[in-house]
Amino acid sequence: MDNLSSSSRVITFTGPKEGVGKTSVSLNLALAWANYQKRNVIIIPLDPACRQEQAMILGLNPPSMAEIIQTLGRESVSALGALLRGKIPLSHYGVGVLPLAKRRADAARLSPDVILPILSKLSQSFDIFLDVDPYFPMQVFAFDISDLVFWVTNSNVSSLNATAATFREINELHFPISKFEAVCNLYDMPGALAPKEVEKFFKQLGKDILAFMPWEDSLPGYTNQNKVLIVEQPNTQWIKVLRVLLGRLAELKPGEKHWATTVAAPEFTHGAEML
Numbered sequence: 001m002d003n004l005s006s007s008s009r010v011i012t013f014t015g016p017k018e019g020v021g022k023t024s025v026s027l028n029l030a031l032a033w034a035n036y037q038k039r040n041v042i043i044i045p046l047d048p049a050c051r052q053e054q055a056m057i058l059g060l061n062p063p064s065m066a067e068i069i070q071t072l073g074r075e076s077v078s079a080l081g082a083l084l085r086g087k088i089p090l091s092h093y094g095v096g097v098l099p100l101a102k103r104r105a106d107a108a109r110l111s112p113d114v115i116l117p118i119l120s121k122l123s124q125s126f127d128i129f130l131d132v133d134p135y136f137p138m139q140v141f142a143f144d145i146s147d148l149v150f151w152v153t154n155s156n157v158s159s160l161n162a163t164a165a166t167f168r169e170i171n172e173l174h175f176p177i178s179k180f181e182a183v184c185n186l187y188d189m190p191g192a193l194a195p196k197e198v199e200k201f202f203k204q205l206g207k208d209i210l211a212f213m214p215w216e217d218s219l220p221g222y223t224n225q226n227k228v229l230i231v232e233q234p235n236t237q238w239i240k241v242l243r244v245l246l247g248r249l250a251e252l253k254p255g256e257k258h259w260a261t262t263v264a265a266p267e268f269t270h271g272a273e274m275l
Contacts, residue, residue, distance in 0.1 A: 008123035009254045012142040014132040015152040016162030021185035022152040023053055024219055026131045027095075028230045028239065032246050033127065034094035042088065042126040043097045044119070046138045050107055054131065055097040057226045060089050065118060066101035066110060074114060084118065085125050093231075098122070111265035112141055119145065120259045136166070137267040140173065144261040147254045149180045150210075150245065155192035160201055167205050173262075181210040181248060188215050211244040 013026035023045075030041045043054050055062055063071075068087060090096040100115075101107035119128060130142045143149060153159045170180075182202050187195060195212055202209050216238035222229050230239050 007254065008257070009127045009148070009249065009252060010119075010123065010130065010146045010257065011128070011249065012130045012132055012139075012146040012149040013152060014130075014139050014142065014149065015134060016159050016166055017134050020152050020154050020159060021213075021219075022150075023131055024223065024229070025150065025152050025183065025185060025213070025242070025245070026129050027054055027057060027228060028242055029245055029249070030095045030129050031093045031228060031230050032242065033249055036246060036250070037127075038094075040090060040094045040096065040126050041129055042122055043095065043129045043131055045097070045099050046130055046132040046135075046142060047100065048104065048107055048133060048135060048138070050099065050101050050104055052099060052102065055099065057223065057228060058091045058093075058095060058097060059226065060091060060097055062089055062097050062099065063087055064099045064101045064106070065115065066103075066106040068118070069110075069114060084121050088122075096126070108269045110269060112261045112263055112268055113265065116145070116259045116261065120257070123257065134162075134166075136169065137263050137270065139166075141261045141263040141268060143170070143173075143175050143179070144263070145257065145259060146179065148248070148252055150183050151180050152183045152185050154189065155184050155187045155195070155198045156189075157193065160193070160198070164201075164205065177206050180207065181245075182207050183211050183213060183245065184209055185213045186215050187212040210248060211241050213238055213241045 013022045015022045026043065030043055034041045045054055068084065088096045088098055100110055122128060130146065132139050132142045153163050184198055199209055214237050216229065216236055218233060219229055219238070222232055229236065
C-alpha cells in the first residue's frame with residue numbers, strides 16, 4: 001500500500017480475552033475524544049462474530065464493509081473517498097461505526113488487501129478506533145497499522161496469564177513495547193489481585209500500568225439499555241480515570257501510515273470460519 005497519511009490517529013483497543021471491558025473503554029473514549037479534539041471518530045469492530053454492539057448502543061444502523069464493497073465493487077472502494085465517508089452515519093456525538101460485516105459468512109470473505117484501502121480513505125476524515133476481539137491474527141493486523149494500542153485487561157489470574165502468553169508472541173513479532181499501554185479495568189472487582197501484584201506482573205513484561213479503572217456499578221445496566229456512561233454520568237470515578245487515557249491520546253504524535261500488514265488473508269478470516 002502506498003497511501004500515506006500522517007494526520008490521523010489509529011488506535012487499537014484489545015485485550016487477552018472476552019469480557020475485560022475493551023468495548024466500554026473504546027466507546028466512552030471515542031465520545032470523549034471526538035468532543036475534545038473536534039474531529040469525528042470512526043469505530044471499526046474487528047469482530048468475527050459480527051455482534052453490532054457499538055452500533056446498537058449509539059443508535060446507528062451503518063452499512064458494513066462487506067455491504068459497501070458489494071455495492072461499489074472492490075476496484076472502486078479505494079478511489080471513492082468522499083462517497084465512502086458519506087455512506088457512514090454519525091451519532092450526534094461525532095462518532096460512527098463501520099462493522100466488518102453483518103453475517104459471519106461475509107466476514108470470512110474479507111481480507112486485509114480489501115480492508116486497508118478503506119481504512120486509508122477513512123483516515124483522511126476520521127480518527128480510527130479499532131475494537132479488536134482477542135483473535136491473534138486480527139490483533140496483529142491492528143498492531144501493524146496502529147499508532148497506539150490500549151491493552152485492556154482485568155486483574156485476575158486468568159486474564160494476566162493470557163496477557164503473558166500474548167505478550168510473548170508480541171515480542172517475537174518485534175512490535176515495540178512502547179506502542180502498548182496497559183489499562184486494568186475493574187481492577188477492584190471480586191477475585192482481583194492486589195494492584196501492587198499487578199504492577200509487578202507488568203513490570204516483568206517491561207510495562208508500567210497507565211490506569212487502574214475501578215468497578216462501576218452502572219456500566220452493565222447502561223450497556224443493556226444502549227446508553228453510554230460518559231453521557232449519562234460523566235462525573236463517576238471510572239470516567240475520571242478515563243481522562244488519563246484521553247491525556248495519553250492528546251500527547252500522541254501520529255506516525256506516517258503505510259497501510260500494510262504481515263497478516264495473510266487466510267489467517268485473518270480463519271476466526272470467522274471457526275465460528
